Amino acid sequence: MTVDLVVAPIGAVVAERAFDALTREDLARYAMASGDTNPLHLDPAFARRAGFPDVIVHGMLTMALLGRLVTESFPARRVLGFSARFGAPLGVGEAVTCRARLGGRDARGTALELEAAAGDRVVLSGRALLAPDATHG
Amino acid sequence: MAIDRRHVGYAFPTFKVTVEPDRLAAFARAIGERDPVYSERIAPLTFMKVLEGEHGSSRKILEVLGVPLARVLHAEQQFDYVAPVLAGQVVTVSRSVVDLYEKKGGAIEFIVIESVFTGEGAEVLGRSRQLVAVRNPSPEARP
Numbered sequence: 001m002t003v004d005l006v007v008a009p010i011g012a013v014v015a016e017r018a019f020d021a022l023t024r025e026d027l028a029r030y031a032m033a034s035g036d037t038n039p040l041h042l043d044p045a046f047a048r049r050a051g052f053p054d055v056i057v058h059g060m061l062t063m064a065l066l067g068r069l070v071t072e073s074f075p076a077r078r079v080l081g082f083s084a085r086f087g088a089p090l091g092v093g094e095a096v097t098c099r100a101r102l103g104g105r106d107a108r109g110t111a112l113e114l115e116a117a118a119g120d121r122v123v124l125s126g127r128a129l130l131a132p133d134a135t136h137g
Numbered sequence: 138m139a140i141d142r143r144h145v146g147y148a149f150p151t152f153k154v155t156v157e158p159d160r161l162a163a164f165a166r167a168i169g170e171r172d173p174v175y176s177e178r179i180a181p182l183t184f185m186k187v188l189e190g191e192h193g194s195s196r197k198i199l200e201v202l203g204v205p206l207a208r209v210l211h212a213e214q215q216f217d218y219v220a221p222v223l224a225g226q227v228v229t230v231s232r233s234v235v236d237l238y239e240k241k242g243g244a245i246e247f248i249v250i251e252s253v254f255t256g257e258g259a260e261v262l263g264r265s266r267q268l269v270a271v272r273n274p275s276p277e278a279r280p
Contacts, residue, residue: 019169026167033160033167035190038206050207059211060186064168067182071175082182083215 002073005110008102015073021095022057030061059086062116062124069098070128077130084126094118140202148233154191158224180222185265189230189252213268220262229255246271
């Protein structure tokens, strides 16, 4: 789901996508590809010692899904900034929905307020700044 | 187990990393990215985190600060983009610890690590700022 950023009201959901739950294999593949082999994401015994019921998803993997939402939804816009706060852990096997709301528009560009949520638990909140639309000034 | 504040300003030795096309493709697959623009040509938005982690730099910075891996959580991440990072490009990465502070009477300490990414002509491609949270055991639980 994508909405035109030029006409959408502030606060409107302008992009949203539900992603399949991430599996242990997904986490292992991300660990290999990213070089982040922290056992918190791979080894259930290590994760339990760190105080979690099971391995947790790399925050950077959840952030990457939000990044995909932004670049897939607004392919014509250059991204100037992208930030995330990892507010709560996302466990392996939990499905996540990524959402972007229109935060504001000014001369610097268009701000998006981002979140990734498992059910109604927000695991990541963030922002992206898109360059002004060349065709709309 | 407070982190020594004299580590503010610590700079990891600057290094160069090549954006290998195979590696870019593997990263795109790992995040489910199917657009060939982001698997063959331009690095996805979060790929700068991969570049800055080269040479085990993230773990080595924690070692210098004396922080065990089991106590750290990635709390926040910010990227600023000046120019796209391209497949085949050689990127120079400079990382440093720019701040250290604590909350809850030292129960949680925070490490702020910044990276600057530059291209072959020394032009800035982007910046990364990472906030790492370190969870310290309560004083009565300490050995």
